[in-house]
Amino acid sequence: MKRAVTISVNGVSHATGVEPRTLLVHFLREHLNLTGTHVGCDTSNCGACTVWLDGMAVKSCTVLAVQADGSEVTTIEGVSANGELHPMQRAFHETHGLQCGYCTPGMVMAAIKLLEANPDPSDAEIRRGLEGNLCRCTGYENIVAAVRAAASGVTV
Template identity: 70%
Template sequence: MPRVRIKVDGVTYEDEVEPRLLLVHYLRERLGKVGTPVGCDTTNCGACTVLLDGLSVKSCSVLAVQADGREITTVEGLGPGGELHPMQRAFHTEHALQCGFCTPGMIMASIDLLRENADPSEAEIREGLEGNLCRCTGYQNIVRAVRRAAEEMRQAPEREVTS
């Protein structure tokens, strides 16, 4: 079996993994990172989005062996010392969730969106998140949350944690 060395939320793990094991299952079942939900297993919904070397990926489309030597940030690893990341705080403040199933993926994709564009328009936010589906919210509050977090992160970029 292949052996991998993956840094997840600041901790390095070394494991033997089946060659076909998906990253989402490695994170949840081996490491207990259950904040990354299994949504569709087909890359359609985006619920399982994590940051891989700082870039958002749908972890159901990445094999654990492909993450060997790389760094993963999950929603659990965003806030330093248990603090909420500005994006997490904005989602809470703006009521950008209902059932919460899509929230981890939305947060992670939003952080990557702001890495590329620190001050996106509403249309740019909607376009940037189009690979992440929400069945509950209608997206209005999600867009507001991303705008709020963008503003906070521009004002205090040293507090930004992305990987």
């Protein structure tokens, strides 16, 4: 039996029915076709599924779609404006903060919130702030460099 939900995603309201067991990440990917939010583990370890729920970075594989009823969700598709990359996306691009790119949407979503909370983080604070997001490719050095670049505004 489906439950009625109304969830705003990237500024667009979606009133629909979902099965109570539907995870937010599956709602985004399969119901709304917003496939920029990735599934890396489904067990809340990797952070590839990170989105913003009412302004907070959350792992969308740990949230049921029915729990997001009445909430505002922002996905990686919602952080760019008018076809322009977000400064954090540009920083990842310019400092080579990605290889396969699988972790990147979640990293970017988490990193933007990290800088909102701490606009001038040390490298150690960047690493600690992103410890819930795993990358199997980069060794993290250029991810830290990307966040540092975004913080200093060199790519803005």
